[in-house]
Amino acid sequence: MLISIVISFTLFVWISTLSGKLWNKGYDLNALNSISQEVLSAIEQQSTYDKNEVQPILDQFHINHPALRFEWISSDGSTLYDTYGEMNNYSFQQLADRFINMPNNLWDEDNPITLAYSANKNGQPYYLLLSLSSDAMKQGQMYFFVRTLKALYSWALPLLLSFFVPYFLSLWLFSSVNRRIGRLNQALNQVNIRSDVIVLEDKAKDEIGQLTRHYNLMAQRIRRQADEIDQFDSGRKLLLSNLSHDLRTPLTMILGYAETIYTGTYNDENELRTSSKVILQRSRYMDKLLDQLLEIARLDGESLEIHLAPHNLSEMMRKIAADYMLFLDGQSFSIEVDIPDGDVQAVIDVSLVERAIRNLMDNAVRYGKEGRFLGIGLVEEYDVVCITVKDKGRGIAPEDHKLIFERFYRVDRGRKGEGLGIGLSIVKEIVESHQGYIQLMSTPHVETLFLIRLPKHLK
Incomplete structure (x- = not known):
């Protein structure tokens, strides 16, 4: 889970950066400020701030950024140099109109975007005006201005919660699923026809809950079948006991009467006939028992057709x-x-x-x-x-x-x-x-x- 959090956060940053480069092209305020600071740094290295010194610098930056217009203005509002070739003498109202409703008008297609920066030479103020159309700006920009680190808590905490809460919920879910599967696995390992049935309580309606209920039914079915096997074995043992008794009794009678006939110790013909009748009856009874025994063997060996x-x-x-x-x-x-x-x-x-x-x-x-x-x-x-x-x-x-x-x-x-x-x-x-x-x-x-x-x- 921790690895997945790190990977997902890294992917979020990387994909956001890549998608911004591919689909959010243009200038943002940070980029414009950076360009303006480079221009001012280059101008400050000149001995004077007149047109002849400033023009090459502004033209070079305009070549590098053709969507940007650079104007170098003196303190009285007159234009010393304009990369668009215009020479204006601005009044205060004209300058104010260019900055009004900023930054709400950053993406207003009817008005250009203008930023102003100041420089000072020998106590004389100068101004750099940087302007561009709204089409040259990025489609989306977000900025946070923080005066103290305490302000970070207002957005850092929600951001962290939005990232980590789903993972903690997933961790809780997977832990719960793992515990349920572990109990089911332990119960399955202990399934035995000679052991007691372990019944698991799981009222959930998901697949694990269904699997647990199937396990309970299976374990109970195995227990019933084990009981039936025990009863069947008991029946077999009782069968052998009964069969040995049921065969021994008539066999003893048959042997006794057969010996009487063989030795000729009967008294008359009636006794001889009675002895023969008993032998016949007991023999038929034993034959019937053997037929039943064969029937049991047949039932065990094949299904009824x-x-x-x-x-x-x-x-x-x-x-x-x-x-x-x-x-x-x-x-x-x-x-x-x-x-x-x-x-x-x-x-x-x-x-x-x-x-x-x-x-x-x-x-x-x-x-x-x-x-x-x-x-x-x-x-x-x-x-x-x-x-x-x-x-x-x-x-x-x-x-x-x-x-x-x-x-x-x-x-x-x-x-x-x-x-x-x-x-x-x-x-x-x-x-x-x-x-x-x-x-x-x-x-x-x-x-x-x-x-x-x-x-x-x-x-």
Whole structure:
């Protein structure tokens, strides 16, 4: 800042001088006074002040300054010599008229400018009149006449303030900007997924204020993502724990019954058939757990791909309902099917939508078996279709509604052997890939309903 002040002041002086020489040509009062003093000094070196002594001096200065007129006047007003060749006998009024209204008439085009200087020889006064037209004067002139140095304060202080105040304001501005950038830089250096978020307060509406607000949003987003990663890691650890238990229990049963069959220690054919049935059931259960584990690996490895085509939703859902009627036959389940008789067309990936509905149906049978009720419905609206799956079991507590669709989340984490907690997360991913959404409404032991809304045509 100090260097810039010095440079700017130097440039101001240099440019002002240069511009004056280029665009403000002509004589000013200082120049005229200097020329007059040179003329008088040359005349004073002569032995006499008569015409013969003065004429060569005045002619030489006139040749050097052709725009100037030099007149040498005696004390009685008579002209001793005039570089214009005129010989006048001036009266007091004539001389006064030439000086009247000076210096206000310096640039009056109708009147010439006249300056008077005196000399004395042997007690006899003489006068040098120097005159020129206003066109020969500079276009602009400024003068300060100072009697004491105290008078300098009246204009030096404002001048200094006019020069330095902008720089001090700039220095304050840049210092403020530097402090704000420094805080932002320090906060950025400390951004870490394992550290607390540093929130910066900056209400300014300039670019740095906007950048600070973007940083706050970014830091908070990183913190949320770090929390999600921690939750995801916790879910993985819980998954491995649950999976080891869920596999160990049926495997122990399979080994026990298989050993009984192998050693032939069963009592009769009925016991043999029972043992084989248990082995088959537990093997199927383990196979299902492994399928879910493979599904988790697939979801981690690639994004969900959908293949859209027009399909008849009502026909697909009637097929699903028929499968579950057959599966639940003889288990004292009441099944409610509310599907339109006509065709309900929608552009969907039929395999993914069927998979989502079956996941909801499986959950309703598994977790809502206490209510002995299963419902499936389809409603067609203007540009969307609504699919419902409901049961009347134990339901889902309100505090679990926002978490139920997260991967690895299980309502009752203490219960073993009830899946890995990824079924509903898969359903949500399928629904959102179709630009739809899923909603849960649950009143324990009254009704638990999952509502899927899908657009008929994706945008």
